Amino acid sequence: MVAGTGLSRNLFTWKIAGAHGAFGRPVAGADFSMDGGIPVAMSSPYHRERVRFVAIWEAAMPERKNFAMKDRLLAMIETMMLIRGTENRLAKLFADGEIPGFIHLSVGQEAVAAGVMSALGPRDTIATTHRGHGHVIAKGIGLERFFKEVMGRANGICAGRGGSMHVADMSVGVLGANGIVGAGIPIAVGSALGHKLGKTNAISSVFFGDGSQSEGVLHESLNLSSLWRLPILFVCENNGWSEFSPTSRQFAGSMEALARAFGLAYSKVDGNDVEAVALEAETAVESLRNGGMPHVLECMTTRGRGHFEGDPQKYRDPKELSGLEAIDPIPRAARKACSNPGGDSALRAIEERVASQIEEAVRSAMEDELPDFRKAIEDVYTKRREA
Amino acid sequence: MVAGTGLSRNLFTWKIAGAHGAFGRPVAGADFSMDGGIPVAMSSPYHRERVRFVAIWEAAMPERKNFAMKDRLLAMIETMMLIRGTENRLAKLFADGEIPGFIHLSVGQEAVAAGVMSALGPRDTIATTHRGHGHVIAKGIGLERFFKEVMGRANGICAGRGGSMHVADMSVGVLGANGIVGAGIPIAVGSALGHKLGKTNAISSVFFGDGSQSEGVLHESLNLSSLWRLPILFVCENNGWSEFSPTSRQFAGSMEALARAFGLAYSKVDGNDVEAVALEAETAVESLRNGGMPHVLECMTTRGRGHFEGDPQKYRDPKELSGLEAIDPIPRAARKACSNPGGDSALRAIEERVASQIEEAVRSAMEDELPDFRKAIEDVYTKRREA
Amino acid sequence: MAEIRFGKAVTQALVECMENDSSVIVLGEDIGHGEGSFKVTRGLLKKFGPERVLDTPISEAAIVGAAVGAAMTGLKPVAEIMFMDFITLAMDALVNQASKARFMFGGQCSIPLVVRTTHGGGLNAGPQHSQCLEAWLAHVPGLKVVCPSNPSDAYHLLKAAIADPDPVVFVENKTLYAVSGDFNPGDPPQQIGRARIARAGDDVTIVSYGAAVGTALSAAQTLQGEGISAEVVDLRSLQPWDEEAVFGSVKRTHRLVIVHEAVRSFGVGAEIAARVAEDAFDELDAPVVRVGAPFMPVPFAKSLEKQYIPDAAAVLAGVRKALS
Amino acid sequence: MAEIRFGKAVTQALVECMENDSSVIVLGEDIGHGEGSFKVTRGLLKKFGPERVLDTPISEAAIVGAAVGAAMTGLKPVAEIMFMDFITLAMDALVNQASKARFMFGGQCSIPLVVRTTHGGGLNAGPQHSQCLEAWLAHVPGLKVVCPSNPSDAYHLLKAAIADPDPVVFVENKTLYAVSGDFNPGDPPQQIGRARIARAGDDVTIVSYGAAVGTALSAAQTLQGEGISAEVVDLRSLQPWDEEAVFGSVKRTHRLVIVHEAVRSFGVGAEIAARVAEDAFDELDAPVVRVGAPFMPVPFAKSLEKQYIPDAAAVLAGVRKALS
Numbered sequence A, B: 001m002v003a004g005t006g007l008s009r010n011l012f013t014w015k016i017a018g019a020h021g022a023f024g025r026p027v028a029g030a031d032f033s034m035d036g037g038i039p040v041a042m043s044s045p046y047h048r049e050r051v052r053f054v055a056i057w058e059a060a061m062p063e064r065k066n067f068a069m070k071d072r073l074l075a076m077i078e079t080m081m082l083i084r085g086t087e088n089r090l091a092k093l094f095a096d097g098e099i100p101g102f103i104h105l106s107v108g109q110e111a112v113a114a115g116v117m118s119a120l121g122p123r124d125t126i127a128t129t130h131r132g133h134g135h136v137i138a139k140g141i142g143l144e145r146f147f148k149e150v151m152g153r154a155n156g157i158c159a160g161r162g163g164s165m166h167v168a169d170m171s172v173g174v175l176g177a178n179g180i181v182g183a184g185i186p187i188a189v190g191s192a193l194g195h196k197l198g199k200t201n202a203i204s205s206v207f208f209g210d211g212s213q214s215e216g217v218l219h220e221s222l223n224l225s226s227l228w229r230l231p232i233l234f235v236c237e238n239n240g241w242s243e244f245s246p247t248s249r250q251f252a253g254s255m256e257a258l259a260r261a262f263g264l265a266y267s268k269v270d271g272n273d274v275e276a277v278a279l280e281a282e283t284a285v286e287s288l289r290n291g292g293m294p295h296v297l298e299c300m301t302t303r304g305r306g307h308f309e310g311d312p313q314k315y316r317d318p319k320e321l322s323g324l325e326a327i328d329p330i331p332r333a334a335r336k337a338c339s340n341p342g343g344d345s346a347l348r349a350i351e352e353r354v355a356s357q358i359e360e361a362v363r364s365a366m367e368d369e370l371p372d373f374r375k376a377i378e379d380v381y382t383k384r385r386e387a
Numbered sequence C, D: 001m002a003e004i005r006f007g008k009a010v011t012q013a014l015v016e017c018m019e020n021d022s023s024v025i026v027l028g029e030d031i032g033h034g035e036g037s038f039k040v041t042r043g044l045l046k047k048f049g050p051e052r053v054l055d056t057p058i059s060e061a062a063i064v065g066a067a068v069g070a071a072m073t074g075l076k077p078v079a080e081i082m083f084m085d086f087i088t089l090a091m092d093a094l095v096n097q098a099s100k101a102r103f104m105f106g107g108q109c110s111i112p113l114v115v116r117t118t119h120g121g122g123l124n125a126g127p128q129h130s131q132c133l134e135a136w137l138a139h140v141p142g143l144k145v146v147c148p149s150n151p152s153d154a155y156h157l158l159k160a161a162i163a164d165p166d167p168v169v170f171v172e173n174k175t176l177y178a179v180s181g182d183f184n185p186g187d188p189p190q191q192i193g194r195a196r197i198a199r200a201g202d203d204v205t206i207v208s209y210g211a212a213v214g215t216a217l218s219a220a221q222t223l224q225g226e227g228i229s230a231e232v233v234d235l236r237s238l239q240p241w242d243e244e245a246v247f248g249s250v251k252r253t254h255r256l257v258i259v260h261e262a263v264r265s266f267g268v269g270a271e272i273a274a275r276v277a278e279d280a281f282d283e284l285d286a287p288v289v290r291v292g293a294p295f296m297p298v299p300f301a302k303s304l305e306k307q308y309i310p311d312a313a314a315v316l317a318g319v320r321k322a323l324s
């Protein structure tokens, strides 16, 4: 049992391949200690900034009341657990050689996906990045077809042709993860244009990492969205890292200043607090649906694992890594839910549902056949030319 | 005579092809009236902003004293007159069919070129745009080889292969005009890196139009220059227009906010006041030579003629066009110089020098032969491969 | 059968597509208020309003990137990239996104996107405003590439491109805009991928596309005076290209000359020549001849550019070589 | 003669160039502290310091753009673009600036710039991390394009590229990094543009480059068992490419097969085939055969990618076709 959370930890493969915790560092086997606060061990400038920011945000929290959250909290926890469970399972499958290519896990960042998506509807569209599992799962991609895709199987959502970096599900508004840093941003801008001209009242949202702030297309996209006053929510997932480098060494700018330079709305939130994310996202989405200016939501979070699975992360301060579990968004939300009447049993039910859903998906993916080459080549164009 | 300026107007071909004034609108033949102020006729939001800004800047002017300007003013006037005279001559040559391709004149913007370049030394490098005649002339390109280039002759500075949009003169630090909007910006960043690593104490400068602010490479370049703390002066030539569109319809951002977002130094100046430009540029350059942060200097000016020669400018408010002469930087500076003892005769001498220099250059260009194709193809690579 | 100018034919195709399908939008730099650098979008803003005729900032990457997203969300964007040289700034959106989305998402969506752009010299616009880069795009699975040679094809092929569910790069040669030609809007819709025999002949096949077709035709005219009958095949579409038409012609003439304005080396002609050398080798009675620009940037000076762009004399020399 | 791994050979060439010439700098994403995504820049930061080993932001356009400006200002930049697919973001700097500066400025300057990048599949990295786009760059006058097939060439050609006064795109196939091979740093400097006869033979010429050379060699090995003697020509450099070596070989074998990993249509092989069909046509006893990837994006799934990348069996089939 994870103290005060209602979670029976063992349902999640915290110990991947027996050696590493959810955050990629060795775990002692004991329950990890949660203080719900910010670990002092975090020493990089990024983390100092994060600590300072979170303190300010939380101080302002009590005033922000207009948010009925109770059932939604459970739903978001379920989403987060689904993501975490899925990705931990992926890590294991990857270690077992069941996943080709490379995968980038979003462990530790689930609150951003769950929180933002709780404010979006099924017709809203999203575009995301190489680290997009959480977003597509939260947006509602079918788990079986998701696993099949990442494992390169015939009935994967992309027929095994895209893999982890390219999962897309048009039926739930997922316009695709993307292997090109920054490339999803203008695509989401265009999608917002589609919504606006189509008068659907839907909005578009794009998730992008702090590292991608350096790509010029962000600048172009912020400008375009402002000029055209598009219904778009830019979600900057600031996990402090850009591959093997702290983003502070790569990006001299500030997302806030950039957003404001283009006249966009901006807010910043503790990205590990799912309720806070949901609240800010909801406020932004409401404004967007009412014709407000495009909104940039910066979510301060932390990358739980390596840049990709297998990354030994030698460049990371062990103190930072050891502080990660203390800010894990899942136990934090679970503890809160647990304090509500019936929270405890609700959480247990979620845990079971999630676990069986994942196992069922993995089982079905393992049984799926391999993709057919001829079918693939037929999809290069919509109508295969005869010649 | 142009009242109070010491200039005998006829030395400049104000009437190009007998029909249009320096600013491309019909002139009545009478001396134009100068009030030294801002014409009220300018009605676009851009011009209102410009008026407001210039008023603020001028109010602060008296405090900015540390600038011995007297001889320099004359030198800058000579530069401006050389540019204006050259471009008016180009307009005529173009109308006469002597210039292939298209040319973009900087008539009305000469104070930016003359002012900034008065703060740069011969080893400093610049990169510029399609509207770069003024910059390269002010940086010291030889006028004969300049005319030959624009006219597509063998002894043009680029051997007739580049033309107006690609004039470059490495010997005076001109890394090239550029036909790709925004492309000069990262080139200048790289040049600044060369200066920094070469410990030359030289700096790099780049001129770019307000329209190019929308290109993503500006964002990337601001960031890179900030991270590496490069000795670079970004000069945004804000003439209010991006081809046939007011830039306000194309760019929702603000150069100041962008510069500040990346931690760069920023200043804004009346780009039609050559002394003001020189002063700000000098301050910035001094700071850069002492290791200061990269600097963005925004110069508020106005495009005197069409986007390119031959552009009928139907999209432009006639009131705006008729107000242009009143803010012409040349008579404004000349009037100031004239108020100094001996200014009058000095200006006349300049006028003569400039006029004969231009006529000599044009004469020599007209006589120059056409470029040789075989020579051209030999320069695709530095050592022509044998095969 | 009316006469129409090439530029006007493009405009008319745009207008009709926009009238017939409200999901068609056009976007690009100065295409609305400015009516386009070559005035091809003249009148569109007035007719269809700023919601469907979108003036963009100078942001080529975002223009095409946004067009991809718009195409995923129900629109049929026709984006203009003013000069093909600027497509260098939009290659990610075209090559990594638009061309691959259908395939890499398992056929879940199509990207009905058209990118109109201009290529070619003749205006002394210099090395960065004259390039013919279509061979790049023809190398990218998922893209289609069209390059009309005359007003009628410009009209019909642009309509076909806009109707096409997949991304099409539509390349307009700048020097053609002012050229007039016959035009029948009532002709049946054209299909992308079908060449046209621009002139029938027996002795040699000249394969070409875009403005170079005119050069080829004028060379063929000269050859006729010498008793040589040249067949001119106008490819119209470069990806896919009409192998049947080319092979069919080569099977009759047994000699092949390929002509384009793009740099010869690694150009579109290389693929045509290679395919013929692979699959119609036995039909050839003589070496293939390619006529294209030399391996150098497009020079600015009038005198240089004139020597740079392959002219009828170069085509004649090519044909003579093929016949010798 | 020592053994060295391909990746290590690249590193060693970088180290030596930096030691010998203080104007050589390297820049790219995560190449300093991170030592490169493929660890090719391992140790450089420590050895040469952050002034000459520059970690950049994720800004491909500015990386190459700045490298051009640095090259104009006395430096010899070696920029890394992590995956060739990302070169789509830097095409303006490469194509409109670096390649043209010398020509369009009248020979006033050279641009001694090297862009190192990785291409090819084999890692199941999917459609946006596996492309072979070298044919684009070979089509651009002013650029040179090099693609080594083995550690020794990687070492010597990278040194040649860095010494070259003009912009060179240096393409490293990802699957080669771990491959070991003989290596003699004392060999005389190599020249860009010279092919290598990787294996001598009489019956058929197989022209290839990069990792596909290994595929060609293994096919040649199999053919030997069948009594067929295949000559394998390793181009090493694609722009310029060694016409003499290819023509010379074809003159002896009279049969030509071209093999590369890139998409076959409009690929590098098209130019080789076209040139042979033009200038060595009479030497050919059989149609040219090209072996390359099919016209589709590089698929992700292991099973799909395996069928996608041309293997020895595909080369064998090609040779058999050429011999039939």
Ligand SMILES: Cc1ncc(C[n+]2csc(CCOP(=O)(O)OP(=O)(O)O)c2C)c(N)n1
Residues within 6 Å of the ligand: A129, A130, A131, A179, A180, A181, A182, A208, A209, A210, A211, A212, A213, A239, A241, A242, A243, A247, A303, A307, D029, D058, D060, D082, D086, D089
């Ligand atoms: C255009 C481009 N450049 C470089 C890369 C390689 N790359 C993949 S992820 C990454 C770092 C991205 O950092 P960030 O945007 O913060 O996302 P995170 O990985 O932290 O989620 C880089 C450089 C890429 N995929 N695309």
Ligand SMILES: Cc1ncc(C[n+]2csc(CCOP(=O)(O)OP(=O)(O)O)c2C)c(N)n1
Residues within 6 Å of the ligand: B129, B130, B131, B179, B180, B181, B182, B208, B209, B210, B211, B212, B213, B239, B241, B242, B243, B247, B303, B307, C029, C058, C060, C082, C086, C089
């Ligand atoms: C990449 C690119 N896109 C578009 C163009 C076409 N173009 C040339 S100048 C220009 C407007 C530039 O405006 P601005 O930067 O303000 O410069 P100005 O002309 O006002 O000096 C445009 C769109 C180009 N040359 N390059």
Ligand SMILES: [Mg+2]
Residues within 6 Å of the ligand: A209, A210, A211, A237, A238, A239, A240, A241, A242, A243, A247
């Ligand atoms: Mg990050």
Ligand SMILES: [Mg+2]
Residues within 6 Å of the ligand: B209, B210, B211, B237, B238, B239, B240, B241, B242, B243, B247
């Ligand atoms: Mg402007």
